[in-house]
Amino acid sequence: MITLRALTKRFGDVTAVDDLTVDIRPGQVTGFLGPNGAGKSTTMRMVLGLDRPTAGQALVNGRDYRTLRHPLHEVGALLDATGVHPARSGVAHLRAMARSNGVPARRVTEVLDLVGLDARAAGKPGRALSLGMGQRLGIAGALLGDPPVLLLDEPVNGLDPDGVRWIRGFTRRLADEGRTVLVSSHLMSEMQQTADRVVVLGRGRLVADAPLAELIAARPAASVRVRGPEPAALAALGDRLAAEGATVTAADGGMAVAGSTAGRVGDLAYEMGVRLHELTPVAPSLEEAFLELTADSVEYAAGPTGGDTR
Amino acid sequence: MTAQSTLDPARRTTRPAPAGHPLAGAVAAEWTKLWSVRSTWWTLLAAVLTMTATSVQLAIYARNGNTDDDPANDSGVVDVGEIVAGSLELTQYVVLALGLFAITSEFATGTIRTTLRCTPSRGRVLAAKASVVGAVTFGLGLLLGTVGAVVARPVLGEWGRAPLGGTVADVVACAAYLALVGVLALGLAAALRGAVLTLTVLFALLMIVPLSLQEPDITVLTRIADAFPGVAGNHFLAGDTEPYPAAAGLLLLAAWTATALALGRWALARRDA
Ligand SMILES: Nc1ncnc2c1ncn2[C@@H]1O[C@H](COP(=O)(O)OP(=O)(O)OP(=O)(O)O)[C@@H](O)[C@H]1O
Ligand SMILES: [Mg+2]
Numbered sequence: 278m279i280t281l282r283a284l285t286k287r288f289g290d291v292t293a294v295d296d297l298t299v300d301i302r303p304g305q306v307t308g309f310l311g312p313n314g315a316g317k318s319t320t321m322r323m324v325l326g327l328d329r330p331t332a333g334q335a336l337v338n339g340r341d342y343r344t345l346r347h348p349l350h351e352v353g354a355l356l357d358a359t360g361v362h363p364a365r366s367g368v369a370h371l372r373a374m375a376r377s378n379g380v381p382a383r384r385v386t387e388v389l390d391l392v393g394l395d396a397r398a399a400g401k402p403g404r405a406l407s408l409g410m411g412q413r414l415g416i417a418g419a420l421l422g423d424p425p426v427l428l429l430d431e432p433v434n435g436l437d438p439d440g441v442r443w444i445r446g447f448t449r450r451l452a453d454e455g456r457t458v459l460v461s462s463h464l465m466s467e468m469q470q471t472a473d474r475v476v477v478l479g480r481g482r483l484v485a486d487a488p489l490a491e492l493i494a495a496r497p498a499a500s501v502r503v504r505g506p507e508p509a510a511l512a513a514l515g516d517r518l519a520a521e522g523a524t525v526t527a528a529d530g531g532m533a534v535a536g537s538t539a540g541r542v543g544d545l546a547y548e549m550g551v552r553l554h555e556l557t558p559v560a561p562s563l564e565e566a567f568l569e570l571t572a573d574s575v576e577y578a579a580g581p582t583g584g585d586t587r
Numbered sequence: 588m589t590a591q592s593t594l595d596p597a598r599r600t601t602r603p604a605p606a607g608h609p610l611a612g613a614v615a616a617e618w619t620k621l622w623s624v625r626s627t628w629w630t631l632l633a634a635v636l637t638m639t640a641t642s643v644q645l646a647i648y649a650r651n652g653n654t655d656d657d658p659a660n661d662s663g664v665v666d667v668g669e670i671v672a673g674s675l676e677l678t679q680y681v682v683l684a685l686g687l688f689a690i691t692s693e694f695a696t697g698t699i700r701t702t703l704r705c706t707p708s709r710g711r712v713l714a715a716k717a718s719v720v721g722a723v724t725f726g727l728g729l730l731l732g733t734v735g736a737v738v739a740r741p742v743l744g745e746w747g748r749a750p751l752g753g754t755v756a757d758v759v760a761c762a763a764y765l766a767l768v769g770v771l772a773l774g775l776a777a778a779l780r781g782a783v784l785t786l787t788v789l790f791a792l793l794m795i796v797p798l799s800l801q802e803p804d805i806t807v808l809t810r811i812a813d814a815f816p817g818v819a820g821n822h823f824l825a826g827d828t829e830p831y832p833a834a835a836g837l838l839l840l841a842a843w844t845a846t847a848l849a850l851g852r853w854a855l856a857r858r859d860a
Contacts, residue, residue: 360700363696364624
């Protein structure tokens with residue numbers, strides 16, 4: 278469980294995180310979404326006691342991270358930078374981490390196995406690690422203490438398709454084991470595959486905190502884009518569709534028809550002898566729903582509340 | 588990919604607190620980190636080579652001073668301990684680097700975030716680093732003192748003297764001096780973050796400022812210079828009784844080190860990592 282209470286962080290006159298209040302619950306994968314610079318990494322750094330909040334609190338299982346004695350057993354994290362010294366081997370890096378928290382040495386081999394790094398890759402110095410290897414090593418470090426809470430900042434960054442699929446399965450399993458899993462991304466489509474719940478940030482403010490299914494259900498309905506060379510005929514077609522209960526709106530050089538299908542629009546146009554140049558079904562992606570959400574947050578950024586727009 | 592659970596089944600229900608005091612863990616981690624980068628080994632080698640070269644050179648100066656025609660530079664028969672202490676003037680900067688890099692390299696590479704995630708208590712991190720840097724620079728000091736004495740003695744020939752008890756005491760004093768300035772460098776580096784800036788400040792503290800104060804030979808200024816860490820250390824190494832006893836020199840240097848650590852701890856706790 279991660280508890281954020283009125284969490285705020287300012288860097289000079291930039292408000293990176295703005296009055297954020299949210300609970301990240303165990304047993305599910307929570308997607309942490311927001312465009313670049315929304316404040317996701319800053320929030321995670323505050324949870325880990327690396328950045329000091331300007332105001333508010335970030336607690337892990339009810340405690341301030343800075344007061345934990347053996348934190349790797351409580352919280353595992355992968356940050357955007359790998360945090361491996363360029364001249365130190367991956368194994369030595371993990372071994373040092375393990376020793377700091379009283380984790381037995383055999384666990385290092387175990388986690389390397391878990392993330393699929395062989396001895397040769399793990400023996401390379403930090404500077405020689407590929408982006409994907411670095412990510413895997415970072416995840417290995419997060420798992421060292423077998424923690425009930427995990428924070429992963431853009432874990433798929435730099436991974437190959439195989440690695441991406443692996444991360445999805447892996448975060449799923451960690452959540453199924455009852456852990457709290459917070460995974461950041463700026464791609465909604467990525468979250469669509471893994472998250473149970475999403476927390477969306479826009480300019481440091483909470484934009485949405487809802488089950489993924491709810492967000493999907495709330496996205497704009499599918500529509501059909503229709504264009505033709507004869508405006509009058511097209512308008513007549515629009516009237517017929519509206520009479521049938523569809524929602525018709527004018528869109529550049531044609532119209533958008535919601536609540537009907539491309540098949541129905543085509544049949545009707547044929548019946549009425551209306552010439553069409555375009556008939557395209559448009560299914561708004563989750564990505565668009567997400568962009569719409571965050572665009573709003575920018576628009577209402579000066580509003581008085583953190584804005585739960587659900 | 589392996590299908591095994593990441594949870595240790597035995598731990599899943601009980602989750603006992605891990606054994607061991609976190610400070611012991613932090614010290615072990617710092618020890619592992621120090622010896623897992625090659626630059627540490629190069630620094631040790633550089634320190635031994637510098638010590639050898641300067642000890643030989645100082646021994647040659649002492650002998651030549653006694654054998655040339657100029658009576659003004661005759662130092663008579665010298666203790667090898669004196670040569671060893673003199674050699675530290677230069678060699679200490681190589682040893683300082685060890686204390687300094689123990690933390691500046693973490694700031695520069697971002698590994699400090701890993702360190703602070705493992706050990707969130709800033710005081711504990713600095714205490715662990717100070718223990719490891721102190722122990723290593725002390726051990727290195729013993730080695731360097733021995734090396735210096737061993738190479739200087741034959742060069743001095745009839746103009747040298749190495750009474751066992753006195754020489755051992757001098758070597759241990761060297762080690763204590765190096766450990767204190769090594770940890771001083773660490774504390775200062777934790778506060779200042781950058782290696783170059785820290786080295787510059789250390790250079791000023793240990794050499795430039797006290798030297799400029801002593802230069803005009805005005806009593807007040809010389810007294811002020813006596814309060815600086817390098818000068819205090821030299822009074823300790825030389826076993827002086829003036830302007831204060833050798834033990835006071837050691838305490839004064841230790842006070843500088845403690846102050847630097849406190850400053851470093853304050854900065855670590857205050858700043859974002
Ligand atoms: N140390 C810092 N000093 C000054 N400004 C900072 C600092 N760290 C972050 N910021 C600013 O805070 C804001 C949030 O940054 P943050 O890295 O948390 O965003 P993010 O959501 O993780 O973005 P991304 O998707 O690009 O990783 C940005 O405007 C960034 O420029
Ligand atoms: Mg980020």
